[in-house]
Amino acid sequence: xxxxxxxxxxxxxxxxxxxxxxxxxxxxxxxxxxxxxxxxxxxxxxxxxxxxxxxxxxxxxxxxxxxxxxxxxxxxxxxxxxxxxxxxxxxxxxxxxxxxxxxxxxxxxxxxxxxxxxxxxxxxxxxxxxxxxxxxxxxxxxxxxxxxxxxxxxxxxxxxxxxxxxxxxxxxxxxxxxxxxxxxxxxxxxxxxxxxxxxxxxxxxxxxxxxxxxxxxxxxxxxxxxxxx
Numbered sequence: 001x002x003x004x005x006x007x008x009x010x011x012x013x014x015x016x017x018x019x020x021x022x023x024x025x026x027x028x029x030x031x032x033x034x035x036x037x038x039x040x041x042x043x044x045x046x047x048x049x050x051x052x053x054x055x056x057x058x059x060x061x062x063x064x065x066x067x068x069x070x071x072x073x074x075x076x077x078x079x080x081x082x083x084x085x086x087x088x089x090x091x092x093x094x095x096x097x098x099x100x101x102x103x104x105x106x107x108x109x110x111x112x113x114x115x116x117x118x119x120x121x122x123x124x125x126x127x128x129x130x131x132x133x134x135x136x137x138x139x140x141x142x143x144x145x146x147x148x149x150x151x152x153x154x155x156x157x158x159x160x161x162x163x164x165x166x167x168x169x170x171x172x173x174x175x176x177x178x179x180x181x182x183x184x185x186x187x188x189x190x191x192x193x194x195x196x197x198x199x200x201x202x203x204x205x206x207x208x209x210x211x212x213x214x215x216x217x218x219x220x221x222x223x224x225x226x227x228x229x
Contacts (some may be wrong), residue, residue, distance in 0.1 A: 001172065001226050003191060004164050005109055005220065008177035009120035010096075012196055013217075014130050016044055018097035019089055029085050035078045039089075042077055046070035048181075051121055051152040052137040062123045067093060094126065099133035103220040106139035108221050117142035119162055121152050142166065154185020162191075171218075174224065176217075180204035187211070194223060 024033040047070040079130040124145045131137050175186040178196040187193045187208035195210035
């Protein structure tokens with residue numbers, strides 16, 4: 001029986017595009033809207049690439065440094081030299097917006113005695129800031145960062161942390177992520193997986209596929225019922 005829901009953080013509970021959108025609407029940075037989408041996309045791509053490459057090279061640095069390095073690349077690629085803008089984007093990233101349905105879904109899960117947690121590449125400080133800012137702290141039993149093992153997803157050792165933290169079996173866990181590569185890693189590890197495919201993109205061509213697919217978080221309670229029938 002599935003009685004634990006584990007969420008990825010960035011792109012799943014928290015909207016990683018909200019930082020650039022927010023800053024693009026600020027008068028001080030009136031030229032930024034022309035570049036904000038490109039910067040946002042590259043920032044996220046490089047953030048992921050750098051985490052994977054550092055895993056392969058066994059050269060760990062924390063996710064906040066990776067986030068800064070990725071932003072620096074994105075700004076330079078778009079020929080933006082503005083230290084105030086850079087710092088503003090980084091400041092906002094500590095308080096990313098949660099997706100609109102996130103709190104209601106977590107509230108429903110807790111009301112149904114489902115344990116909940118986050119498993120993320122993000123540093124403890126980043127995750128705690130985002131959770132508090134989005135008013136999700138009271139709806140999460142555990143916030144698990146890879147900080148303590150210094151290995152990034154999708155390494156199996158990361159998913160193993162869930163079993164250790166919750167003292168549970170793989171069969172009890174529904175792992176939820178918007179990232180196809182993360183879903184593949186969790187599926188290979190042995191978790192039941194739910195892919196949040198908000199943008200209706202094709203499945204990644206990887207061996208391990210999601211058990212369930214939806215386009216937002218609000219369907220999770222019903223999917224849990226289906227899994228436990």
